[in-house]
Amino acid sequence: MDFDVVAHGIVAGSLYALVAVSFNILYRPTNVFNFAQGELVMLGAMIFASITSLAGMPWFVAFAATLIAVGLIGLVEERVAVAPILARSQTGTGWVITTLAVSLIISNLVGRVWGPDPILVKPPQPLSMETLDLGPSHLSSYEIALVLVTIVLVAIVESAYRTLKGKAVMAVAEDREAALLRGIDPGSLGRWSFFLGAAFAAMTGILAAPILYASTALGPDLLLKGFAAAAVGSIGNNRGALIAGYIIGITEAVGASLLSPGYQEAVIFIVVLTVLLVRPQGLFGSPNARTV
Amino acid sequence: MMPLRAAAPLALQAAALAVALALPAFVGANSYALFVATQLGIYTIAAIGLNLLSGYAGQVSLGHAAFVAIGAYSVALLTVDHHWSFWAAAAVGMGLAAGLGVLAALPAFRLNTWYFAFITLAFALVFEKMIVEWRWLTKGFAGVVGVPPPSAFGYEFGPRPLYYTVVLVTIVAFVIVRNIIDSRFGRIFVAVRDVEPAALAVGASPQRTKLVAFVISAALAGIAGAFFAVQKTVVTPDDFTADFSIFFLLTIVLGGLGTLWGPIIGALVFFLIPELLTGMESWRMFIYGVILLGLMLFAPHGLYGALRQAWRRLTPPTPRAPAEVAQRTEHPPIAGLSLEISGLSKRFGGVLALDGVEFSAPAGSCCAIVGPNGSGKTTLLNLASGYYKPDAGSVKIGGIETLGSSAQKIAARGVGRTFQTPRLIAGLTALDNVVLGAFMRERASLLSIALRLPYARQEARRLREEALGFLHFVGVADRAETEAGETPHGQQRLIEIARAMMGGTRLILLDEPAAGLSMVELERLELLIRRICNLGATIVIVEHHLDLVANIASYVVVLDHGTALAAGKPASVFNDARVMRAYMGERALQAAAPA
Numbered sequence: 001m002d003f004d005v006v007a008h009g010i011v012a013g014s015l016y017a018l019v020a021v022s023f024n025i026l027y028r029p030t031n032v033f034n035f036a037q038g039e040l041v042m043l044g045a046m047i048f049a050s051i052t053s054l055a056g057m058p059w060f061v062a063f064a065a066t067l068i069a070v071g072l073i074g075l076v077e078e079r080v081a082v083a084p085i086l087a088r089s090q091t092g093t094g095w096v097i098t099t100l101a102v103s104l105i106i107s108n109l110v111g112r113v114w115g116p117d118p119i120l121v122k123p124p125q126p127l128s129m130e131t132l133d134l135g136p137s138h139l140s141s142y143e144i145a146l147v148l149v150t151i152v153l154v155a156i157v158e159s160a161y162r163t164l165k166g167k168a169v170m171a172v173a174e175d176r177e178a179a180l181l182r183g184i185d186p187g188s189l190g191r192w193s194f195f196l197g198a199a200f201a202a203m204t205g206i207l208a209a210p211i212l213y214a215s216t217a218l219g220p221d222l223l224l225k226g227f228a229a230a231a232v233g234s235i236g237n238n239r240g241a242l243i244a245g246y247i248i249g250i251t252e253a254v255g256a257s258l259l260s261p262g263y264q265e266a267v268i269f270i271v272v273l274t275v276l277l278v279r280p281q282g283l284f285g286s287p288n289a290r291t292v
Numbered sequence: 293m294m295p296l297r298a299a300a301p302l303a304l305q306a307a308a309l310a311v312a313l314a315l316p317a318f319v320g321a322n323s324y325a326l327f328v329a330t331q332l333g334i335y336t337i338a339a340i341g342l343n344l345l346s347g348y349a350g351q352v353s354l355g356h357a358a359f360v361a362i363g364a365y366s367v368a369l370l371t372v373d374h375h376w377s378f379w380a381a382a383a384v385g386m387g388l389a390a391g392l393g394v395l396a397a398l399p400a401f402r403l404n405t406w407y408f409a410f411i412t413l414a415f416a417l418v419f420e421k422m423i424v425e426w427r428w429l430t431k432g433f434a435g436v437v438g439v440p441p442p443s444a445f446g447y448e449f450g451p452r453p454l455y456y457t458v459v460l461v462t463i464v465a466f467v468i469v470r471n472i473i474d475s476r477f478g479r480i481f482v483a484v485r486d487v488e489p490a491a492l493a494v495g496a497s498p499q500r501t502k503l504v505a506f507v508i509s510a511a512l513a514g515i516a517g518a519f520f521a522v523q524k525t526v527v528t529p530d531d532f533t534a535d536f537s538i539f540f541l542l543t544i545v546l547g548g549l550g551t552l553w554g555p556i557i558g559a560l561v562f563f564l565i566p567e568l569l570t571g572m573e574s575w576r577m578f579i580y581g582v583i584l585l586g587l588m589l590f591a592p593h594g595l596y597g598a599l600r601q602a603w604r605r606l607t608p609p610t611p612r613a614p615a616e617v618a619q620r621t622e623h624p625p626i627a628g629l630s631l632e633i634s635g636l637s638k639r640f641g642g643v644l645a646l647d648g649v650e651f652s653a654p655a656g657s658c659c660a661i662v663g664p665n666g667s668g669k670t671t672l673l674n675l676a677s678g679y680y681k682p683d684a685g686s687v688k689i690g691g692i693e694t695l696g697s698s699a700q701k702i703a704a705r706g707v708g709r710t711f712q713t714p715r716l717i718a719g720l721t722a723l724d725n726v727v728l729g730a731f732m733r734e735r736a737s738l739l740s741i742a743l744r745l746p747y748a749r750q751e752a753r754r755l756r757e758e759a760l761g762f763l764h765f766v767g768v769a770d771r772a773e774t775e776a777g778e779t780p781h782g783q784q785r786l787i788e789i790a791r792a793m794m795g796g797t798r799l800i801l802l803d804e805p806a807a808g809l810s811m812v813e814l815e816r817l818e819l820l821i822r823r824i825c826n827l828g829a830t831i832v833i834v835e836h837h838l839d840l841v842a843n844i845a846s847y848v849v850v851l852d853h854g855t856a857l858a859a860g861k862p863a864s865v866f867n868d869a870r871v872m873r874a875y876m877g878e879r880a881l882q883a884a885a886p887a
Contacts, residue, residue, distance in 0.1 A: 033406045084589055093405045096352045097545060098588045104581030224417065227410050262425035269418045276399035
């Protein structure tokens with residue numbers, strides 16, 4: 001087997017890990033798993049692609065603008081499609097259907113506005129997609145940077161949870177009412193987490209665009225692979241998501257090279273099912289107690 | 293004469309049936325109308341199954357198209373390539389849809405509901421890819437062409453007989469699902485969807501419950517797929533995209549999730565929408581999304597729910613005669629189970645919630661556990677009933693070690709419990725909540741329930757009478773037909789006790805039954821506990837109300853910071869200086885002490 005296959009698996013896996021982390025940011029205080037997350041990633045890539053290549057905005061300005069724009073869309077999603085459902089029942093799963101509905105709306109609107117053609121996005125200077133000859137592997141400078149940036153981002157997100165605000169998020173995830181009694185406002189944390197989770201998804205889209213192109217096809221694909229990484233790495237565990245992202249990325253790449261590219265999804269699906277069957281809580285989580 | 297309120301829905305049902313049966317007489321055999329009507333029936337079959345799974349059991353399937361596809365491809369390949377008869381191939385399709393589905397969804401049943409949604413979504417995607425990938429089997433994008441119509445006794449089914457067959461299967465599916473919903477399976481589906489701890493408390497396994505719902509649902513999708521194949525005569529991968537799955541979901545949300553008529557109304561309306569939307573084809577998924585979102589927000593019970601509400605407003609309910617109160621039945625004596633706990637420890641992270649606690653309740657006794665908030669009382673109860681896994685110690689129920697057994701297994705041994713906040717299924721009547729308690733005692737099989745065989749009907753009737761007897765026993769028989777969510781708090785507690793007794797429980801664990809009760813209710817509770825004890829059941833009660841405890845308990849354990857502070861007869865325990873200190877604090881004690 002080629003070392004190159006593994007290297008490309010790690011690059012793809014980094015993107016899956018980022019999607020999984022964006023799931024986790026949203027999930028921790030709200031216990032909602034956003035089915036529109038893939039479309040938010042896609043939206044980030046499309047908006048960024050348009051304002052850099054069409055409007056010619058500088059990289060960093062476009063980056064910030066995209067994050068804020070998509071973050072606000074996440075906020076709107078929370079207000080319209082999630083908060084009313086949670087207000088009706090904390091335990092119900094109506095939000096599965098409403099967030100799915102949001103994903104249908106976003107993907108259709110984006111398809112109308114941008115059309116089906118993928119948009120090429122250039123990486124920021126001085127990085128490029130030119131393949132470097134690095135002995136056994138052939139990666140571009142951008143791909144190497146992406147792998148490193150992913151590790152740094154996971155570390156930043158993890159350290160954010162160690163701050164007071166981060167602990168408040170964990171407290172709400174654990175017991176919403178108890179947190180409320182201690183003066184934490186779960187509603188405000190829910191809004192923030194949707195804003196930040198959506199912004200993080202947009203950033204994932206921006207980072208993915210030079211490799212995967214910006215297109216509407218990005219959404220469903222990254223939704224499922226991000227879910228795979230989040231589930232295998234234990235929901236809520238960001239370091240777990242990083243390692244699980246690598247596992248998913250490498251399995252996919254190896255599976256595709258050994259069988260045929262058509263088997264990519266099937267191989268990932270079987271890995272996820274096997275892990276969940278053996279360890280329902282994922283590889284890096286502990287089974288949590290039910291409370292009555 | 294039947295009152296309008298009851299007669300109108302019956303008339304509507306009869307009219308719908310008449311229209312369905314008379315339709316072929318008015319349209320040509322090869323007409324578009326008949327084709328659409330057949331298709332409508334096929335989609336309704338799948339939607340009825342999806343509604344059972346997603347509406348009643350609460351498991352949202354986002355990949356239902358894949359199960360329809362399995363049925364369709366089974367029939368297409370077996371009849372075209374292997375010349376099987378349609379009926380045998382359809383049976384195989386049903387089995388395959390259920391079997392493959394279970395294989396994929398098995399890990400999800402132990403997990404949060406949304407895992408199931410994701411896994412079915414992924415399953416549908418993978419299945420779609422595999423149809424294309426396995427060209428040697430499925431002929432790839434070209435699809436399977438020329439699926440022959442079904443035949444029986446040498447007679448080949450034309451469009452009209454096919455239509456009648458589909459109508460018949462739809463009616464059978466509807467009746468079977470209705471019978472199942474109106475049985476212990478239906479009640480447990482709703483319990484698993486709304487209040488999982490209640491399902492565990494009556495001894496049901498949530499995993500197995502979800503599995504049953506899923507198998508029925510996937511099998512119905514499979515049979516729908518079988519008819520899909522013969523009706524279209526061509527089966528291609530393009531028929532079973534993700535959009536198709538969304539379509540089924542939208543159908544049942546539109547009609548009304550978790551309502552019997554929802555899928556039928558939804559499918560009917562849905563077939564009108566595309567006609568209205570011609571010219572807006574490219575906006576279809578957007579419109580689907582907006583409708584889904586709007587319905588979930590503003591009409592969670594869909595069109596059926598809205599119609600029902602309007603109907604209720606138009607016809608004020610005739611005051612229903614309260615369910616005839618059963619004769620004051622003599623309740624047979626109960627052989628109480630003993631509970632012996634030794635060295636029980638439980639740690640939550642850094643907190644030692646219980647530290648080597650000893651406790652025993654002899655068979656037929658009434659014992660109490662008291663202690664300040666956070667002393668570990670409820671933790672003890674949760675460990676004894678299997679809701680938590682202990683770190684060390686032993687729990688013997690009736691002399692048999694049950695440590696580490698699951699909650700539903702312990703419940704099935706004859707251990708009933710109530711919860712700090714009552715865990716009733718709000719949407720079911722008080723009576724149905726009590727009948728739910730008998731889940732483990734019911735013997736009628738799924739098949740005899742689905743077909744409403746005499747045995748199943750007799751058992752259901754007998755259990756309803758018994759449940760009414762228990763409601764009477766606890767003193768809320770007049771609420772039998774009220775939705776549990778609408779009964780006052782104090783009565784919910786009593787209904788919960790009746791549910792526990794209905795399960796044939798021999799050891800009852802009561803978690804703060806007196807919390808939030810009025811003085812009158814408190815007296816009734818005390819009397820009730822005495823009566824249960826007199827029947828012979830063992831009662832373990834966790835309670836703050838010390839007067840109640842002093843009156844009914846023969847033995848009391850005081851917990852403080854996870855250890856047993858004192859134990860013995862209530863009179864002596866409550867005068868123990870350490871107990872008074874734990875409850876009232878050092879200073880209060882000194883102030884109260886005679887100088």
